[in-house]
Amino acid sequence: GEDVEQSLFLSVREGDSSVINCTYTDSSSTYLYWYKQEPGAGLQLLTYIFSNMDMKQDQRLTVLLNKKDKHLSLRIADTQTGDSAIYFCAESLYGQNFVFGPGTRLSVLP
Amino acid sequence: GAVVSQHPSRVICKSGTSVKIECRSLDFQATTMFWYRQFPKQSLMLMATSNEGSKATYEQGVEKDKFLINHASLTLSTLTVTSAHPEDSSFYICSARDPAGVRNTEAFFGQGTRLTVV
Numbered sequence: 042g043e044d045v046e047q048s049l050f051l052s053v054r055e056g057d058s059s060v061i062n063c064t065y066t067d068s069s070s071t072y073l074y075w076y077k078q079e080p081g082a083g084l085q086l087l088t089y090i091f092s093n094m095d096m097k098q099d100q101r102l103t104v105l106l107n108k109k110d111k112h113l114s115l116r117i118a119d120t121q122t123g124d125s126a127i128y129f130c131a132e133s134l135y136g137q138n139f140v141f142g143p144g145t146r147l148s149v150l151p
Numbered sequence: 152g153a154v155v156s157q158h159p160s161r162v163i164c165k166s167g168t169s170v171k172i173e174c175r176s177l178d179f180q181a182t183t184m185f186w187y188r189q190f191p192k193q194s195l196m197l198m199a200t201s202n203e204g205s206k207a208t209y210e211q212g213v214e215k216d217k218f219l220i221n222h223a224s225l226t227l228s229t230l231t232v233t234s235a236h237p238e239d240s241s242f243y244i245c246s247a248r249d250p251a252g253v254r255n256t257e258a259f260f261g262q263g264t265r266l267t268v269v
Contacts, residue, residue: 074257076260081263081265083244083263084260085260086257129195136255139185139246139258141194142194143193
């Protein structure tokens with residue numbers, strides 16, 4: 042079946058860039074997403090990218106997609122303490138059958 | 152737009168009782184809603200997919216008689232945990248899609264419900 046993998050932990054210093062990586066197995070995925078979950082809260086959609094795109098930028102967020110390698114990354118520029126959270130990578134087929142990765146816990150150190 | 156409200160955010164119940172969790176789409180019609188369970192420090196596990204006006208589709212290993220799902224309207228789905236036991240304690244999250252809307256490839260999540268069974 043489909044599988045999405047992420048590294049579980051990442052620590053960065055405030056002001057540095059964070060890069061969270063994700064790999065997936067389903068080559069038919071059409072959309073790939075990044076969600077943010079703060080403690081005790083639901084998931085907040087940060088951004089998503091269509092599978093025929095290589096890159097998408099939205100303010101401090103840059104998503105890179107390497108479809109050949111099935112690799113997705115999320116770069117957060119100028120990381121702030123408020124960015125500390127769990128980040129989930131997910132894939133879907135035209136908005137259906139979402140599959141989530143295990144989440145990467147980002148810790149931002151002062 | 153595209154707000155999903157989940158209620159309650161926290162609930163503590165006694166073992167053997169039933170608990171109902173509501174998931175509402177506030178500004179769009181959600182023909183499809185999803186229920187997830189999240190264990191501590193783990194990802195979301197899809198429990199079931201509910202479609203308005205029809206029976207929910209449960210994932211393998213999820214007891215449909217224990218986790219009752221009702222999607223009676225285009226804006227409301229409910230999950231009832233029946234005869235709850237301490238092992239049912241978890242974080243439950245719903246999400247909703249608006250297949251007819253312009254954001255039809257996105258899933259919008261509720262705030263989650265922390266269930267503690269004592």
